[in-house]
Amino acid sequence: xxxxxxxxxxxxSYIYVDERKEKLAKxxxxxxxxxxxxxxxxxxxxxVIAVLIYLWYAISNGIx
Numbered sequence: 358x359x360x361x362x363x364x365x366x367x368x369x370s371y372i373y374v375d376e377r378k379e380k381l382a383k384x385x386x387x388x389x390x391x392x393x394x395x396x397x398x399x400x401x402x403x404x405v406i407a408v409l410i411y412l413w414y415a416i417s418n419g420i421x
Contacts, residue, residue, distance in 0.1 A: 415421045 412421070
């Protein structure tokens with residue numbers, strides 16, 4: 358009869374949106390994604406160069 362009820366949860370929704378913050382967050386996300394990709398591409402390029410050097414060496418010495 359006189360039991361204490363649990364209060365309802367608070368749901369905060371923004372009335373005003375700061376577009377600069379959203380744009381900055383998107384730029385940061387893109388920069389982090391780009392930084393994550395570059396070492397992989399560099400590794401692939403190094404492997405291809407190593408294979409080409411080996412092929413050049415093999416052809417010039419008559420191995421192939």
